[in-house]
Amino acid sequence: MIFMLLMLVILFSLLTVRQQHPTGASAGNQVAKTIFAQHGKEAHVLVVTRSTDEDRAFAQAAVKRLKASGVDVLGEVNGSAADARKAMESILSEGKTIDAIAANHVTAKWTVYDRFPSVGSGKCVTPKPYTWPNFLKVSNLMGVANQTAIYAIIAIGMTMVIITAGIDLSVGSLVALASVSSAIFIRDYCGGANASLFMIIAGILLGIGICAAAGSFNGLMVTAFQIPPFIVTLGMMMMASGLSFRLAEGRSIPELPSMFFWLGRGVTFGVPNPVLLMLILYLIAHFIMSRMVFGRYIYSIGGNEEAARLSGVPVKRVLLAVYTICGALAGLGGIMLTSQLSAGDPKFGLMYELEVIAAVVVGGTSLMGGQGKIFGTLIGAFIIAVIKNGMNLTDVDPFNQKIVLGAVLTAAVLIDRLKRHAG
Amino acid sequence: MSVRPSLAESPLLAMHGIEKSFPGVRALKGVNLTLGRGEVLALLGENGAGKSTLIKMLGGVYLPDAGLISIDGIDVQLSNPSEAIATGIGIIYQEFNLIPGLAAWENIFLGRETSFGLVQRTEERRRAEALFAKIGVAIPIDVPCGELSVAQQQIVEIAKALSQDVRLIVMDEPSAALTPQEVSRLFEVIRDLKRSGIGVIYISHRLDEVFEIADHVLILRDGEVVGESATEVLTRQRMIEMMVGREIKNEFPKHQHTIKGIRLAVNGLGRANAVRDVSFEIHAGEVLGLTGLVGAGRSETARLIFGADRADRGTILLDGVALKIRSPRDAIQAGICLLTEDRKSQGLVLDASVRENFGLPNLNEFSACGIIKEKRERSAFANYVDRLSIKIPNQEQLARNLSGGNQQKVVLAKWMEKNAEVVIFDEPTRGIDVGAKYEIYMLINELASQGKAILMISSELPEVLGMSDRILVMHEGRITGEVCDVANATQQELMELAVA
Incomplete structure (x- = not known):
């Protein structure tokens, strides 16, 4: 599995190799250094950038560095070509000369410099371009991880359920239910955008709690009444979805406080919060499944429920707990999604159950139960995410993307079968 | 190895020099086996001796690495179960191959329904009844097999094999789940098969049964034939010793329990x-x-x-x-x-x-x-x-x-x-x-x-x-x-x- 993921990473890296232009502070420093090396202390330099955050960081760093080395900075333009022309006009009218222009790969292409014979675009100094795959850019990889995190979190619960030889089709609808119920609670009872931290936490726990209760209901139907999990959770899927739309009256609920968005969009220790949460949950789940009695019981029930029962395993209690956990994690996924997209919405989570089941299966967990690994699911989720992202970067048509994803899912299971057959 | 005079020309089944290895194990090391028409051969050996592997070759589950299998003197290649059935070999495995949700008659004719995908309900049910009558056991033919007792399922398996016009039947521990009464009925069925010239390979751990039903005994140990002879010249003691490769004094260990409250x-x-x-x-x-x-x-x-x-x-x-x-x-x-x-x-x-x-x-x-x-x-x-x-x-x-x-x-x-x-x-x-x-x-x-x-x-x-x-x-x-x-x-x- 991990081999397959690596192959995909290599494939998409090779397919997306492009010329890259450095941006931001480090690029600014680099340009300042080049100018100083070319012209020495006596140079008169104009810095030209657009008004984006990255460009401002570039300009600031360049100006700071140039000044530090004693170079005369004539001015700093953060704007359009017209702004640059005005700046040059005023500098030249004061009788000063322009020896070099610190620009980036965009501003250097402006034609405005050639209007002034004493300047010319030849005076532009730009950061050195380099070759690097678009896929492997830190921003892209972080984006992939961030998008995968929610699926992966829900897939933990699904892995447990599938290892017991069950299935949970309701997770997608529970995502919507958690999103809608917590958002409505915060809007209607906690002052919406002005809600306090305490009330936000209450809202989150309410959303997760409702989904955990729905999961328990699934578990109860499966254990006490022996209804097949497929049917029970299919029913829950419809009920939860309908309930979400009813509660939200079909609309999205954006009246949420900005503190709420930290969860899905904040960054801790340089890692996006959803990714961090995902990693922590996977470590915990791995520990439970491989080292704890509860995990051993889950595997034994999936392997042979009757033998487990006759060995004294509290089968019903374990199954109840597993479905509850699955529901709660789907709820948590719904909260994260609400936070990421800044609104509660009954349309969230559509088809998530299939995406999550696909991740679990691609990750090597058998639908027959008894076999599977938590980290396999994480890898499975990333395999799917990498394929999607890679196809976007290589401009594959969205319809074709669907075909490829379906084929990959089938192929993953086929390879697994063949390997098990051979081994 | 002794050649039995009556089977000198072309025996019903001859397996010669059969070898089979699995990763790490040599399961069979040049096994010879002959079975005549109307003969019952008991195949004995401890678990792991290679009996199941040998049987699975007859069933077309495994192909031998080396060696020949011939039926009526003609070499055959049994590379899948349907070839084995077509050759006239019926195998009743220890683990039954019945679909629990289907009735007995449906199981018997499963995969052989005739006439353009339509199930000939009346005809098949009638033939199923006839088979059970021949065996002499009343089986409720419309009850799903999953609800039948183990013994009843056994009978259904036998009926299934019989319905396929077999020339030889292999029974892997058929009596394991049967009561003595049912076993004796099974033996009547086997004697019937003998009379109609069908060869039977009978695998069992119950030596009493071997003495009662088998004409010949073939004993395997660690993938090799360690003994072959007519049943009547063997003693129980001797069979056990050959199977385990050492002397065993008592089948049941002596015990002196002090029984209290x-x-x-x-x-x-x-x-x-x-x-x-x-x-x-x-x-x-x-x-x-x-x-x-x-x-x-x-x-x-x-x-x-x-x-x-x-x-x-x-x-x-x-x-x-x-x-x-x-x-x-x-x-x-x-x-x-x-x-x-x-x-x-x-x-x-x-x-x-x-x-x-x-x-x-x-x-x-x-x-x-x-x-x-x-x-x-x-x-x-x-x-x-x-x-x-x-x-x-x-x-x-x-x-x-x-x-x-x-x-x-x-x-x-x-x-x-x-x-x-x-x-x-x-x-x-x-x-x-x-x-x-x-x-x-x-x-x-x-x-x-x-x-x-x-x-x-x-x-x-x-x-x-x-x-x-x-x-x-x-x-x-x-x-x-x-x-x-x-x-x-x-x-x-x-x-x-x-x-x-």
Whole structure:
């Protein structure tokens, strides 16, 4: 599995190799250094950038560095070509000369410099371009991880359920239910955008709690009444979805406080919060499944429920707990999604159950139960995410993307079968 | 190897120089086998001797690495099961190949329905009835096979083979799940087959049956033929010695149990019609044998005591204290354990390692705050691997890959670790070879000598007579007889009580 993921990473890296232009502070420093090396202390330099955050960081760093080395900075333009022309006009009218222009790969292409014979675009100094795959850019990889995190979190619960030889089709609808119920609670009872931290936490726990209760209901139907999990959770899927739309009256609920968005969009220790949460949950789940009695019981029930029962395993209690956990994690996924997209919405989570089941299966967990690994699911989720992202970067048509994803899912299971057959 | 004169020209089946290797094992090392028309050949050997591999080649499941198979003198290549069927080979595996949801007649003709995808219901049902009539057993042909008893399913398998115009039939332990009565009916069927010139390969661990039905005996050990001869010139003793490769003095180990006070007392236990007003006691250090025909309610009684099914009526007292048992978990906590008759579907998680299987009921002991102390589990199990001489390459071996005897030992180890006071064995040696059987018997005696109460359910009358201190016989859900003087009891006597 991990081999397959690596192959995909290599494939998409090779397919997306492009010329890259450095941006931001480090690029600014680099340009300042080049100018100083070319012209020495006596140079008169104009810095030209657009008004984006990255460009401002570039300009600031360049100006700071140039000044530090004693170079005369004539001015700093953060704007359009017209702004640059005005700046040059005023500098030249004061009788000063322009020896070099610190620009980036965009501003250097402006034609405005050639209007002034004493300047010319030849005076532009730009950061050195380099070759690097678009896929492997830190921003892209972080984006992939961030998008995968929610699926992966829900897939933990699904892995447990599938290892017991069950299935949970309701997770997608529970995502919507958690999103809608917590958002409505915060809007209607906690002052919406002005809600306090305490009330936000209450809202989150309410959303997760409702989904955990729905999961328990699934578990109860499966254990006490022996209804097949497929049917029970299919029913829950419809009920939860309908309930979400009813509660939200079909609309999205954006009246949420900005503190709420930290969860899905904040960054801790340089890692996006959803990714961090995902990693922590996977470590915990791995520990439970491989080292704890509860995990051993889950595997034994999936392997042979009757033998487990006759060995004294509290089968019903374990199954109840597993479905509850699955529901709660789907709820948590719904909260994260609400936070990421800044609104509660009954349309969230559509088809998530299939995406999550696909991740679990691609990750090597058998639908027959008894076999599977938590980290396999994480890898499975990333395999799917990498394929999607890679196809976007290589401009594959969205319809074709669907075909490829379906084929990959089938192929993953086929390879697994063949390997098990051979081994 | 002796050539039998009557089969000199072209025997019905000849297997010559058959070799087969699996990764790490040479399962068969040049095996020769001949079977004449109308002959019954008993194939004997311990589990792992290579019998199943040999049979699977006839069934088209495996291809031999080397060697020839010929039918009526013509070499055949059996590369898949349908070729085997087309060649006229019918195989009845130990694990039945019946679809539980389909009726008997549907199972018999499964895959051979004629006439353009339409099921010829009337015709097939009529032929199924005729087959059962020929066998001489009444099987409700419209009941889904999953609801039939093991013995009935066995008959359906035989009928299925017969319906395919077979020239030779292989039966892999057909009698394992049958009562003596049913076995004798099976033998009548086999004699019928003989008369019509069909060759039969009969695999069994029950040597009595071999003497009764087989013309010839072929004994395998470690993938080689270690003996072949006509049945009448062999002794039971000699067969066992050839199978295990060493001398065995007693089939059943001698024991001197000191029987003390009552440990388990069952009173008026009942559930629907399966178990009716069953009462008995087991004393400390006593092996109580429980026998009867299949369906007499023996396993059902055990399941009630163990909480696997809920009793409608009755009380269970352990050391004078009334127990409330609502689930196996309750029973285990009270100190009762059950070694089920079907290890594969009820005793083991086959795709889990043997260590995990061993640990399953003992995780409280091997964990703290819900975290498993694997080291503790590992060393505890290592103890039993030595003590019970369980043959495994390592503790991570999957339970699925073990022979029946070793599987039973793993199950036994997990309950011995639990240190239960009452140990119920349901058919403890079914499908287990002679060598391992002896070891299991030793362990049963050892548990008894520790003062535990043992209930041993068995259909094998020699086993019941050889092992028990006292014997109960059940019939149609009731206890119909008790035999205290086991030393002087006979199989005849038990049989009479069982059919009551």
